[in-house]
Amino acid sequence: MSGTLTEKVLEDHLVEGELEPGEEIGIEIDQVLTQDTTGTMVWLQFEAMEMDEVQTEIAAQYCDHQTYQFDFKNTDDHRFLRSAAGTYGAYFSRPGNGICHNVHKENFAAPGKTLLGSDSHTPTPGGLGQLAIGAGGIDIAVAMGGGAYYVEMPEVVNVRLEGELPEWATAKDVILEMLRRLSVKGGVGKIFEYTGPGVETLSVPERTTITNMGTELGATSSIFPTDERTEEYLAKQGREDEYVELAPDADAEYADEITIDLSEIEPLVACPSMPDNVVPVREVAGEKVDQVILGSCTNGGYEDILPAAKMLEGREVNKKTDLIVAPGSKQASEMLARDGWTAEMMAAGVNFSEATCGACIGNGHVPASDSVSVRTFNRNFEGRSGIEDDAVYLSSPEVAAAAALKGELVDPRDLAEELGDMEAPGFELPDVYDGSKADLITPDEAVDDELVKGPNIGDVPLKGALDDEVGGETLLKMRDNITTDHIIPATSDILMYRSNVPKLSEYTLSRVDETFPERALEADGGVLVAGENYGQGSSREHAAMCPMYLGIEAVFAQSFARIHKANLFNFGIVPLTIDQETYDKIEQGDDIHIVDDIGEGVRNGEEEFTISVNGEWEATAHLDASQRERDILAAGGKLSWTKEQSLGD
Ligand code: SF4
Structure with missing residues (x-):
């Protein structure tokens, strides 16, 4: 079959579904990565699923986000992560060894392989022809246990590069140009596949700058074909045997095409x-x-x-x-x-x-x-x-x-x-990449064989099965483009509680309204309302886990960012879309109830639900979900649902 590069890699890994845009597909995952702010929950969920060992070819645990060890909390987390990597058979990258995407690119990124990571910039190694996708922590835990990853088949968009970058213009300017043209919502539901004669003018690190920031477009992933530049990069990293030639077919069909003339790019x-x-x-x-x-x-x-x-x-x-x-x-x-x-x-x-x-x-x-x-x-x-x-x-x-x-x-x-005397520095690769590997502990070198949990490591919160009645007070009405940084900030004073959900929940949405966490706890349940692109930004599943802990039952938004929407399903919160008129009419404090029996509706594939606001007026809310996502929601979240399944069968 002729196809795009994306379709070829997906076809190689497809375990369920068809490669039709909008259809849910299940794919086999070769590699996973996780980092310290999302990793503790990944391993606690892996433990809760009673898994024995990592099933993917590569699993790598990095410590990069919170490396300053102010008191025992970050250090506790890092020790726990090392013990989990050792116990279950993952690579462990110590604090100071670098950022997950950089270290993964240097050591493991491989053309034609799939990578799932609990970090939104996981698509970075797309610059080497790897199909890499960011996801929530529980999705990583399931993939590590041998389960497929499910995602809506994106549209594949051809970004045709022509010409060559002039002096002082860089790969960063190329992706900034994409953002200028398409906006932070321009890539939602899409994979950007870079083609054209301009590709060979860019080295792998330049390509990974572009694929890294495809995340800012909201894209599911971005990918480049492989060529001599890919082979050269892998050889310089001492991994030339991992090179695979990958290219789209000449008659590949794309959903859309964008052309960028590199010679017209400026700073x-x-x-x-x-x-x-x-x-x-x-x-x-x-x-x-x-x-x-x-x-x-x-x-x-x-x-x-x-x-x-x-x-x-x-x-x-x-x-x-x-x-x-x-x-x-x-x-x-x-x-x-x-x-x-x-x-x-x-x-x-x-x-x-x-x-x-x-x-x-x-x-x-x-x-x-x-x-x-x-x-x-x-x-x-x-x-x-x-x-x-x-x-x-x-x-x-x-x-x-x-x-x-x-x-x-x-x-x-x-x-x-x-x-007068400053030359354009250009962009050059070293003759060989030669940093020491001392801070990467391989599974064979593991120094732990059981989990070590300090007092900062709590339990994974669980939610019961979906109630037939969902609704409550609108505890917060928010604008467009609310990020996961708004929902749970990642600053060190807050995110050091990432393994302690009751404590972390005290900061939920406090950057939007500092009274929210207390009001939510007092209300013992309620709903959120937001504009477009709710939950853009990081893959942080705490941004769904903490609202769940505070009793949030549903989010009504004009649209959702992809990873956050998946995280809402994974933590049993119903993500419903509403139109502009309904959004405008709802006020904070309004009582919103779903009139229909939502438990039954979710299970039976209902897409439209009538909502009643203050018992005074009604509107329609939409649930766009696959049957698998509906089953997860009905079970009260992915952990409960996964426990009901037999993984790896
Ligand atoms: Fe780290 Fe995320 Fe920033 Fe990249 S975007 S440097 S992974 S915090």
């Missing part, structure tokens, strides 16, 4: 506080910059930091600007140090940080109040940096380094002209 920035608020840097030039951070899973590689290091060599960071460099992995840190670039950057005034997510989720390097921060990260949602009134710009390393030198936003082409 761009995403302005505060949404990744699609993109303009050319020249439009905002002159904005004073207080802080610059280089790093993250988007631009934290050795090759990403090298151009900035070259721009900084022999120069000084502006005295009014702090420049922090946090490489994405220990491999990148070690190589920068061995090649002398760390010393050059430090001489220029760089504050060098450990390899961690850190500042990306507000853990460390929080900007000063009423200040501007320029970051090479992928997200700039308001408050994500750790302070409410933040102003975070997203850019390439080149634009970030230029801002650090000038003390204000400046197009690097203009800075080069002003300085």
